Amino acid sequence: MMETSTSVNKLNYGQKKQETVPADDVEPQDLSFYENIKPQLDSLAKDPSETTISKILAYSRAK
């Protein structure tokens, strides 16, 4: 079987962090799959309620 050189590090689309990690292969179809579902994964992101944020800020002010 042909080896690929695609690193899991490439999953870091933002490239905000330059990681020095051991090279590790990921199946090209899994990498491509991740690219495809990234928008769907992103759409699951949620924020906490404003009430929770307000409670945290109030706690900080009272501390």
Place this chain on the structure above:
Amino acid sequence: MKLQEYSDQDLVKLYLTGDEAVLEELLRRHKSKIYTSIYLLVKDQYLAEDIFQDAFIKVINTLRSGRYNEEGKFLPWVMRIAHNLVIDYFRREKRGPVITSADGTDVFNMLQFHEESAEDRILREQTHFDLRAMIHLLPDDQKEVLIMRHYADLSFKEIADLTDVSINTALGRMRYALSNLRKMMKVKEIS
């Protein structure tokens, strides 16, 4: 200089001088990453809110007491606190994460997308529900790495440190998570 232009490290220093607006900026910057990670692990909106709040109370207490020493790594530090609170919760409950018992209806999504048609909403909710259900079906260790990598934006090194495994193990878990998700979606498409 606007607060948005400061690094987390600088914001923490400013916060310690008593500038309360800084905490708002730190929350604005990281709330989605932290909350989504907690929510996807515990699968309960109200519990996730509680854990998120408890995590930040610990953050505030630690910062105020001068015990914070992870300069420049604010997010991984908060994620570690949140992760420990999630583990504590499951230990107290003496169970692992459960399959969601809710009917899939998401109050926040309904509020956010109130202008879309009913059909679009049902389709979107079904897609969200399917993907979320598939993520929940992953083994806990794989789910954890996927969530921390994608939502919390942690590096594999940070995930490895946080979960007490080697970087190779964290990488391997991400690889298996993607592979398993892909297989689940394939099965769903066939059925």
